Amino acid sequence: MSLTAAAQTARIKGVILDENNQPVASVNVSYSGSGTSSNQNGFYVLKVPANKQVTLVFTHVSLKKITVTFVLEPKEEREFNPVMTNRKEQMGEVIIKANNRKQIQGISTIEPEMIRKIPGTNAGVENILKTLPGVNSNNELSTQYAVRGGNYDENLVYVNEIEVYRPFLIRSGQQEGLSFTNTDLVQNVDFSAGGFQAKFGDKLSSVLDITYRKPIKFGASLEASLLGGSLSVDLVSKDKKWSAVTGVRYRNNSLLVNSQETQTNFTPSFADIQTNINYNASAKWQWSFLGNISQNKYQYQPLTRQTNFGTIDNPMRLSVFYEGQEKDQYDTYFGAVKTTFNVSDNFTLKFIGSVFHTLEQEYFDIFAQYRLGEVDSSIGSETYGEVAFTRGIGSQLNHARNDLDALIVNTEIKGFQDWKESQFEWGIKYTRESIRDRIIEWEVIDSAGFSLNPPVIDLPKNDQPYSPYKGPLVPYQDIRATNFNSINRFSGYGQWSLKSTIGRSEVWYNAGVRMHQWEVSGATIIGKSQITISPRAQFAIKPDWQLDMIFRLSGGLYHQPPFYRELRNADALVQPNTKAQQSIHFVIGNDFSFTMWNRPFKLISELYYKSLSDVNTYTIDNVRIRYATNNNATAYAQGVDIRLNGEFVPGTESWFSFGYLKTEENSNNQGFIARPTDQRLKFGLLFQDYMPNIPSIKLYLNLVYNTGLPGGSPSYADPYAYQNRLNDYRRVDVGFSKVFIDNTTVKKNTGWFKDFKELAVGLEIFNLFDNQNAITNTWVRDVYSKNQYAIPNYMTTRVFNVKLSAKL
Template identity: 35%
Template sequence: MSKSAFLFIVLNLIVLGSHAQGMVKVNGTVYNEDHKPLPKVTVSLLGLAGTVLTNEHGQYTIQSRLSSFSLKYNLVGYKVEMVKFNEKKGTELTKDVVLKPDVKELKTVKVTNKQNQLANGTSINVTDISSLPTVSMNFESILKTLPGVSTNNELSSQYSVRGGNFDENLIYVNDIEINRPILIRNGQQEGLSFINPDFVSRARFSAGGFNARYGDKLSSVLDVRYDRPDSNQYILTAGLMGLSATGKTSFKNSHLLFGFRRKDNRNVLGTQDEKGSYRPNFNDLQALYQYDFSSKFSTNVLLNFNSGSFKLIPESRETLFGTLDNPMRLKIDYEGQEIDNYYTYGGALTSIYQPHKNFMVKWINSYFRIVERERFDIDGNYIFEESDYNYGGGGFGPVKKNRGLGSYYNYARNSLTSTIAATEIKVEQYAGKHELTYGARYELSRYVDRMNEYSYIDSAGYILPNNSNSFTFEDAIFSSNKLLINTLSGYFQDSYSLSSKTDFQAGVRVNYNDLSQEVLISPRLLLLYRPNEYKLWRFTAGIYRQAPSYRSIRELDGSLNLDQQSQRSYNVSAGYDYAFTALGTRLKFTSEIYFKYSDRMIPYLVDNVRIKYLADDIAKGHTYGADFTLGGEFVKDLMSYFRVSLLKADQDVIGDSYVKKDANGQNITIYPGYLRRPTDQRVNFSIFFQDRLFRSPTYKVHLNLLFGSKLPIGSPQAATYTDNFRIPAYRRVDIGFSNDFLDPHAVRKPQFLSRYFNSVIAYAEVFNLLNINNTVSYLWLKDVSNVNYAIPNYLTGRQLNFKLIFKLKNK
């Protein structure tokens, strides 16, 4: 061996020896309460990079470079143990630890509670709402990670469930049915939804097969509860996109929830192709007060005022589209502006009488008024250009040829006022093995609608000559409607325990409205079988009816089809849930297959987030698919979910046909038959994953990934049977990073913060991390040959956001 090599080895041994002498070494064994060794216990240095696992004999060895440190002992099913050390460097000591069972955690392995089982719903982990990175700032964003839900617009709180459209979803807050504005055309005009996330104490969602106590719609139910707070809480959230302030106060015989929210997402909207002055302004003020007159009788009032204003002065737009063989560029210069506003006000008064634990009556009276106005007067001068593809640098290169010039003009002065008043009685009663629930509801809906809109395309400015008419009006609507609808409905439902492992639920809804003058009867049943507390089989079947609404009877030209009949769907589903231990944690697998046949439904078009019904037509169709979800605490105290949904939805518009020429030049009639429904999104995949960073209990990462396959779409000037165009797949990755400075496991807590706050959490979020251009709809323009071009309307690009959440201390 050479002298240099020998010297190198000696120096390394000296360095390693001196380093080891500066470390504190801890040996030991981890036992359970029966003094049996526990293998695979995670032993970690709190706040430092150091983690080991106990061996098959429960033994461990770990070293710390600090003299003062803490060790954390963690194993699924046992309470976390923390041990502090303050030793001299170079010390070696032995520390044995006994872990106690976490009874509360062991119970979470059960599939779900009985209430969710009988509702055929998914319980939503409401603590995840604040951590979910989302542009819309609405509670409904969490639904897009759930089985059966489809979406392709991060700006919108609307969603499609198992092939249904946006109008087929029920939303309840404390048993009060919530209605949405109607005139909103795209997600950027949407503001804050009714649900205040800070108020929510529990929520569950059913993607189908819901029971008879819920109303008369076809697709889904979101049931949200605002409950009495456990203690006084005051929460302030402030960020680049808005702010909110929430207070929860509990008194001797009453409690009060009050909150204010404000949203301003102009920074996000500025990432779109359409450049201009965006001035969105959305506000929500909400309060719930409940007074308990006695242990048997209480009354609460829920009040809400929600307003939205969207102003846009567009300046220009440049969109690149086409293919590698035929790359195109669209440039538009704008004049004019768009001003949309709405406000909703109203509330509900609920009285609750419970003379004993087996009987409860609720009397709910509600009144809501929604006033909507949209005004736009926009002139766009556009130019089509063919360009070369820049193979070297990627993207589109210099202009090769001008395809044409033109202009289009959009004008609207529309208003809609909706008034919904209702009174309802709900009864819940237990009688032996029977759980009975029944009730009745009367609703009055009034609509005053004025539509004045049109658009035209002027092709006179084309560079190349065009022999066709240069000036055409399109989508001209001039109408004025007033409508009053009275609806009476009722339901009866019985949940019965056939055995300790089997439950049967049967119910029926009856609905009558003076618009269609039909008596709608909707029987529904549910069968549950639990072989043990970790497995669950369920089967549902039912008939679901949706009565005509003002939106569904309004034709594209603004006229009303007052003879429209209700939509009807026959649904069956079967599901299997399984809770198990794997990957060192508790996991839950849920699955469901379903089939829906509709012998009468109203076909529709989807334009961004607006549903346009073909009110004079009737269709029949099928929907079938499967949902799969795997969820659990892959990281202690942080829930993560993986979801895959598959579906196929088709429809056949009864009596539709068109004429075309055959090979011999003869006219033949074509009957299209079954075609894809506009919401036929075959594959949906989502991940909501949470983890800790830097081996720290306070630094966390929150990843939200969404994928939705292509959707069918066609030109608005063409018949629906030509909808053979496709919106590209929706791909979205949002990521957030957070740190709770006052986390109970934090090594060092800022004293000036801990003096006034229980929690201070900082979030840094990156929306659309991969900067993917997702298409939400198309702008249809014509070239010199009178050929329609579909210019994609892209959604938001990459954007950085910051926010802080402060939770004040009680004094």
């Protein structure tokens, strides 16, 4: 591979509109003697020099000219959509530094158009995140992800600077339905995997910062597939003061769940409506409202399951027959108001108020009868492939009546001040969480006709069948609790940023501190007031070299004050004095931009180490996390993340990522063992291509390879005694699309399709190579041998999907 010097150029493109939001053709776009003109759709694209002030002039025979000045970064592509009028000239200056700013903060930016096109069983923002280094997930049915050794509860998610939440009771990926983020409404996606600034909240692992768009004209988009559909509409008032973008989604996971090894009657229904309304009261004062209503109904009636496992020499089979059903429902309501007031050119204030309300119920009674046996592997035998010897038979009855009602209210004020070369940011936030939770869960296990008692309580010796058992019959697990709790939180931050120079090198500084105080109370409990202080800092330098490189160093002290789920122990009892987990981050990063094959590329690498104390150990069962709530462990996470992205195919962006991670914990000084998220190696590939002779036929490839996660341990067992691992996770999703209309298509002015901006039909193949991937183990006990068998729970097989996409 050879490297060539990077061309110091950038591109400006967009659509030129008139006052009626109609495209304007034949507009001359010029600078310093060079230029282009807009086509009949008002579209133009122009290459300009980077790191240099460029004045573009837009002229038309019947409209007033527009003059605007840009300063662009090398290889930056900026969209600028001017509106030409016949009343006055427009003049302005645009200095583009956004990409540079995000580079020095260690933030990855993902294009919304890529998010919408890349295939996945849960297509969307999280689907793309899982291809990034340091982000891991072995569950294609879930939108949850783990970052650099953290778990699903350690990730911050913001939409328009407003923190969003997910339901509490969900225990498996197939129950999730829809992510909060509606991809059709997204304008910008930023992601940080660690070492983030003080302005972001109190979590240990990552920040996903999403911005919804503010429409400038009417538009609509539609997507329909065998998994559901979505519709979004952009509205703008005549005076341009009001704008709104609204999306409706529906999803049905039957296509995916029916591909699993458990045969079921499955009738899910996941639907939501989401809107973002903006109002420009004046040039200095803007208002916005973000609202979401979501209803998820999940009905599940398992019938049979057959799982083959073991080795070639000793194949095993688990056969299960089910009775009963599960009925779950999760209704969530979210509303937030945000107002921005520009006090002066250098001082801005923001106020944010939000309410999140979730009503959740989880009811099930499922009776399972199982048979565990050895499979005859003798070729030529009359019973080849059948169970030749039964090791164990038994049954299991699971019951639950769980109800949760949670109300979370936030109020926050933020300030932004520019002073000379420095920027100051600060914020104060109050949160009240009111939780009403009732848990009734029990499990009865029978092995070979004999009821199994729980191993954690003192009962008379049971040596059946050799002598009769005279003790009480009790469930193997029995959890009953009612929790009515409130949590009051005060948090705040302050940070300072500065851009300067050292010699001829550019440098950036950022330093800040966060504070968080909270107290848990309830009808029968009262917790003590706790407080954390979290200082953080970042430094970046761009040396005055021929090579385009930026070096970053960031770190600090990060705390995660416990949320309700982290306060609830294995017996579902709230422990009000559970302490915040603490992590010290060290991150060293490098961004190297270069040109290869006369096309732009970037190599991003980061080396990180996290030292954790007051660790709240946990177990993961599918996507449900259960905490020990005793803060009796220490842990660490270390690794390296590398991503190479660029135009492997001209005009498209693709990337290859690699991650190495090692994370271990030491509980009660017993020694270090792998944490549940210890995913050692990760390879990800996101690739876009098209047929050279038929460019309207596109290909999108999403490939992930992860080494195996720890397989967990049976209930009540010591995790130190169970350090087996699941098999490696290997998955390829591919999509083919035929594009009939896009911004490069010459459109007809008559007929059905004259108003369409985009129209495409696609075929998607999930799990292209039909790999068997496991998410967890089911533990089956043989009453005679006292052995515990780890039976892998496999995920989806190969699935085909068709999709229609359209934009107006």
